Amino acid sequence: MENRIMLAHGSGGKLSHDLIEKTLLSTLGNPILNKLDDSAVFDLCGRLAFTTDSYTVSPIFFPGGDIGKLAVCGTVNDLAMSGATPLYLSLSFIIEEGFLTRELEKIVASICQTANEANVQIITGDTKVVNKGSADKLFINTSGIGLVPSGIDISGANAQPGDKIILNGKLGEHGIAVLSRREGIELNVPVGSDCAPLNKVVAEMLEISTNIHCLRDPTRGGLATTLNEFAQQSNVGIKIEEDSLPANEAVLAACELLGFDPLHMANEGKLVAIVAPADADKILTKMRQNQYGTEANIIGEVVEEHPGRVVMKTHLGSSRIVDMPVGELLPRIC
Amino acid sequence: MKFINEYCDRELANKLVARIHHQSTKPIKLMEFCGGHTTAIFKYGIRQLLPKTIEMLSGPGCPVCVTANSDLDKAVALAHLPNVIITSFGDMIRVPGSYSSLQLAKAEGDNVRVVYSTQDAIAIARDNPDKSVIFIGIGFETTAPTIAASIQQAEQENINNYYVLSLHKLSPPIMKAILDMGELKLDGIICPGHVSTIIGSYPYQFIPDNYGIASVISGFEPVDILLCVDMLVNQIESGQPRVEIAYRRGVKPEGNQPALEIMDTVFEVCPANWRGIGSVPSSGLRLKQQYQQFDAESNFTIDPEPTQEPQGCICGNVLRGVSRPPECKLFRTACTPEHPVGPCMVSSEGSCATYYHYGVDDGE
Amino acid sequence: MCLAIPAQVKSIDGHQAIVEIGGVTRQASIQLTPEAKVGDYVLLHTGYAINIIDQDEAEETLKLLRELSEIY
Numbered sequence: 001m002e003n004r005i006m007l008a009h010g011s012g013g014k015l016s017h018d019l020i021e022k023t024l025l026s027t028l029g030n031p032i033l034n035k036l037d038d039s040a041v042f043d044l045c046g047r048l049a050f051t052t053d054s055y056t057v058s059p060i061f062f063p064g065g066d067i068g069k070l071a072v073c074g075t076v077n078d079l080a081m082s083g084a085t086p087l088y089l090s091l092s093f094i095i096e097e098g099f100l101t102r103e104l105e106k107i108v109a110s111i112c113q114t115a116n117e118a119n120v121q122i123i124t125g126d127t128k129v130v131n132k133g134s135a136d137k138l139f140i141n142t143s144g145i146g147l148v149p150s151g152i153d154i155s156g157a158n159a160q161p162g163d164k165i166i167l168n169g170k171l172g173e174h175g176i177a178v179l180s181r182r183e184g185i186e187l188n189v190p191v192g193s194d195c196a197p198l199n200k201v202v203a204e205m206l207e208i209s210t211n212i213h214c215l216r217d218p219t220r221g222g223l224a225t226t227l228n229e230f231a232q233q234s235n236v237g238i239k240i241e242e243d244s245l246p247a248n249e250a251v252l253a254a255c256e257l258l259g260f261d262p263l264h265m266a267n268e269g270k271l272v273a274i275v276a277p278a279d280a281d282k283i284l285t286k287m288r289q290n291q292y293g294t295e296a297n298i299i300g301e302v303v304e305e306h307p308g309r310v311v312m313k314t315h316l317g318s319s320r321i322v323d324m325p326v327g328e329l330l331p332r333i334c
Numbered sequence: 335m336k337f338i339n340e341y342c343d344r345e346l347a348n349k350l351v352a353r354i355h356h357q358s359t360k361p362i363k364l365m366e367f368c369g370g371h372t373t374a375i376f377k378y379g380i381r382q383l384l385p386k387t388i389e390m391l392s393g394p395g396c397p398v399c400v401t402a403n404s405d406l407d408k409a410v411a412l413a414h415l416p417n418v419i420i421t422s423f424g425d426m427i428r429v430p431g432s433y434s435s436l437q438l439a440k441a442e443g444d445n446v447r448v449v450y451s452t453q454d455a456i457a458i459a460r461d462n463p464d465k466s467v468i469f470i471g472i473g474f475e476t477t478a479p480t481i482a483a484s485i486q487q488a489e490q491e492n493i494n495n496y497y498v499l500s501l502h503k504l505s506p507p508i509m510k511a512i513l514d515m516g517e518l519k520l521d522g523i524i525c526p527g528h529v530s531t532i533i534g535s536y537p538y539q540f541i542p543d544n545y546g547i548a549s550v551i552s553g554f555e556p557v558d559i560l561l562c563v564d565m566l567v568n569q570i571e572s573g574q575p576r577v578e579i580a581y582r583r584g585v586k587p588e589g590n591q592p593a594l595e596i597m598d599t600v601f602e603v604c605p606a607n608w609r610g611i612g613s614v615p616s617s618g619l620r621l622k623q624q625y626q627q628f629d630a631e632s633n634f635t636i637d638p639e640p641t642q643e644p645q646g647c648i649c650g651n652v653l654r655g656v657s658r659p660p661e662c663k664l665f666r667t668a669c670t671p672e673h674p675v676g677p678c679m680v681s682s683e684g685s686c687a688t689y690y691h692y693g694v695d696d697g698e
Numbered sequence: 699m700c701l702a703i704p705a706q707v708k709s710i711d712g713h714q715a716i717v718e719i720g721g722v723t724r725q726a727s728i729q730l731t732p733e734a735k736v737g738d739y740v741l742l743h744t745g746y747a748i749n750i751i752d753q754d755e756a757e758e759t760l761k762l763l764r765e766l767s768e769i770y
Contacts, residue, residue, distance in 0.1 A: 180722075185450050188723040253335055253720025257742070258450070259424075259682065259701050309693065316347050316556050318379025321693030326671035327428060335720045337704035337739060337751055346763045353766065370701060423744070451745025453727060476702065480746040483729040528702045531741060531749045557763065583756035584702075584741060590749050593730040 003101035010095065010129030019127065023105055027112045028091075032123040040123040042088070047150065049084035051075055052143040060107070060137055063177045064192025065268075067140055068107035072114040073197050073268055074219070075144040080199040081215045081271065083154045083206060084146030086118060091125040092141040097132045107138070118197035120144070151210065158213035159234035163302040164280035166273045168201065168287055169194065169295040171223055172251040175265030179329070180254060187257065191250045196269030201290040208286045211276035218270055224263040225324045226272050227310045238310040240300030240322070264325040274302060337583065341555030350560035351383045357567045358387045363519065364566060365655055367509055368526035369396035369683030370554050376692040378556040384563065391518065391655040392688075394508055394608065395526065397472045397501075398425045398681035399653055402607040404641040405501050406431030409470050411636035412499065413439040413446055418634075419462060420446045421455035422470040429680045432642040436470075452484035459488070459496040468497045468630045476528040478502045478619055479593035482600035485621070485628050499630040500620050503606055505529045506537045507617035511608075513545050517656050522548035522566035524559070527581050532597075534589030535577050542575035553581035600625055609677065610650020649676035652685050659686040666690065702743035704751055707736050717742055 008015040025034060032040045053074050060067040072089065079086040091111065095104065115122055173194040180187040198217065205212060214234070218226040223245075231238045247262065255262045269292060275283055280298055287293030310322040366372060372392045375381060381390055394400045410431050413420045420436060427437045427448060440446035445465075449455050452469055459467035471481045481498055488496040505526055513520070525538055530551045541549045548569035552562035562580040569575050579585050599622075606618025621629040646664050651657035659665050659678065669675040671687055678684035705717035710728065717726045717740060724745070728734045731747040740747035 186454075186724070190721045249335070250721040253703075253722045256335065256338070256703050257719065257722065257724070314377075314379055315342055316344055316378055316383070318382045320377060320379050321691070323691040323693070335704070336706070337756060340756075340760055346760075349763065349766045453725075453745045476743055476748065479730050479748065480727075480744050483727060483746060487727075487729070528741065528743065528748065531702070561759070561763070582759055583751050583753070584749060586752070590730060592732055593748060596730065 005095050005099040027108050028122045030121045047148040049079050049082045049146045051078040054141040056139050065195040068110035069114045071140040071142045075142040076118045076197045077217045079144050079146035080202040083152035084148045086120045086146040088123045088145045090143045091122045093127045094139040095129045096135040156233035159274045159302045161304045163274045165300045167299045168293040170246045170248040172262045172265030174268040176251050176254045194269035196292050201292050209279040211279045214274035218267050220266050222264040224322050228324050232308050235307045237303040237306040241313045242315050244299045246295045341557040346557045355385045358385050361387050362521035363389045364522040365391040365393045366524035367393040367395040373683045374554050376688050392685045394653040396683050399677045399684045400608045402609050403432050407638040410434045411638040413444040417465050419465050419467045421449045424448045429677045471498045471500045474529050475532045479597045482596045497630040502619040504617050511614045521570050525551040530585045532590050532593050535587045538577045548575040549577045551579045610653045644675045647676040649678040659689040702741040704739050705742045707738050
C-alpha cells in the first residue's frame, strides 16, 4: 500500500512537521527556509520586482516537465520579463487528500532542480491539505521577488514604430504537450513542454543592449495574445511574417488535427522582445548562443499603421489579422 | 505534412491567381457551403488575391451555426438530467441556446465533457456503466458516418448506456433550399470538400442541371481553393456549368461506399429545423427504428422551456448569405466572441466570428 | 464541415489503426475505410479514417498545376 498525503499532514501538528522536514526541507533547504519562522527575513536594497502566480495545470506530469517545474519557471520568468534578477520565491501547496507521497516527492525534486538552475531560493512556504474532491490533485502558488538594475525600463507600453520583434524559439510546445495528454484527446506527440527558466538569457540580452523596450513570455493565449497586448498598450501596429516564425512540425500537425492555431498555443520557455532596430542583430546573435535561444529569430516589426492591431503576412503573400483566442481552446470538428 | 504542404506552394498559388485575373471578365457571385472553406478563405487572405469581379459569399456550412435554438435547448435540458454525462465536440460547448449553453451547464455542476471522437464517448460509456452517456451528434455528411459507426460499435460491444442526440444535417438539400429561396443570384458554388469525400459528386448534379450554376468541389489548402475558383470562372465564362472535382485526391465521383452504407443502415432522412431558414424537408438524419435504443430523444424525457430567439440577431440572414456580419447592428457591439448573442459569432467557423477575428469590417 | 487531415497508416489491428502525421500518432478507426492498408494515406476526421487519399490524383493535380503557363 502506497504512502499518501492525509488531512493530518496539513493541520500543523506532528505529521505536518514530518512532511515539511522529510519531503520539503531535505530537498529545498537553505539557511532562511530552514529557520521555519513565520516570515522569511532578509536584507535587500534597490528597486524590487514582485510577482505571484498559481499553477493548476492538468495533467500534473507531462512530457518535458511537471507542475513543480512550471511553478518555478513561470514566476522566475515573470520577474525576468521586467528585467529583474530573480532572487527568492515563496512556495504554497494545496494538496488533495490521498495524493501519493512519492508523486509529491518527485514534484519537490523538480522544483529544487529548476530553482537551482535559475539560481533562486525558496525561502518560505505553506502546505494545506483539502478533502478529496476539493482540489484537482495539486495546486501550487509561487510568489517571487527580484531586483531590477537601475536604468532598466521595460514595459508593454514602450514599443515604438521601427522596433524589431524577436522570438527565441519554436511555438506551441507546452500547449500541445499538455493538451495531447488530456482525457478525450490522447495524441501521441513527440513534443515535450518547452518549460524553462529564461532569466539567464534575459540577463545576457540586457548586458548587450540597453534598448530593449518590451519583454513578455507568451504563456496562455500564445504569441497572438502577447503581440496584441503590446500593440494595444503601446498604441502601435505590429507586422509579423509567417515564414519567419520558428515552427515545430509535430506542433503544426497536432494543431491541424485539433483545429488549433499555433499562434494561440501556450509557451512556457519563450519570450518576445521588442527592441530598437539598431540593436536587433546583436541581441539576436547573443540569444542564439544561449541554450534557450538557439532558434531565435526576428519575426516582425512595429509600425505606425493599424495601431492596436497585429497583421501577419502569410506564406502566400497575402495579409491577415492575428487576433487573440477567445475562451478555452477546445478541439473542434469543423 | 504530406498532402498539405504541397498545396500551400506560393508559386502554384500565384499562377492560379494570374489565370483567374486573366479569365474573369464579368462580375460574378460565388458561394461556399462549408465552414472549413469559410475559415480557409479568410485565413489565407484569398479574397485579397482575387479580382474585384469576384464576390465571395458564405452559405450555411457551419453545422454549429445552423443548429436551431430549440435543438440546443434539448441538449442543455439533457445535461441537467441526473446520472447523465453529456459528451460533445468542442464546437458546441459555448453556443448559447435560449437560456443557457453546455459550458454554463458544466459550470453549474452538470457532467459535460468535450471529446475529440465518438470513440472517446464510447470509452466514457464503458468506464461509467451506471451513467447514461449522451453524445450530441452535430455535423454534416462528413461526420454522420462516424456517429453511425459508433452506434454499430456500441451495439456489437453490448454497450447499453450510449445514446446519440441526432442533430445531423445534409448538404445538397440545404443548397437546393437556398437556391429555391431566390434571394441571391449565384453564378457558382464552391461545393463542400469532406462532405463530398463521403457523398461523391453526383448529388450536386441538380445544381447545373436545374439552376445553370457552376459547381466545383474544393479542398482546403490555398492552392486547392484557388484551383476551384479558377475552374468555376472557366465554367462561368464559357457558359458551361457542370459539376467538377478540384479536390481529386480527396473525392471520387461515387464517394465512400462503405461510409454511405453504414450511414444508411443506422440513419434515415427526415425534415430538419435550420436556424434562420426554418424546416427543410429531407435535410436531416434520425436513427432508424431498429436503433431506437441509442436515440437520446426517445429514451429521455425532457421538458425545455419555450424557445426564444435572441433579439436583434440576424444570424439567419448571415447564414443565407443575404447579409454580411458587419451589417448586423449587434456586430462588434453587443455581440462579440466573448459575449456572443448568436451562434455565428460563437462557432470558430461561423461567418461573424471569422469576420471579427480576421478584422473585416467593410464589404471587402 | 470539414476538419479532416491526411495521415499515414502505420499499423492495423482489426478495425483500429495507428496513423501518423508530422510525427504525431493517434489511434483511428478504419470502419469506414476497411480496404485501407499500411502505408496508405487516409483523411482523419474525429478519430475515423473517412477516405483513402488517391496519391495518383494528388500527383496528377500538382503536375498539371506546375505545367500551367506563367505568362499572361
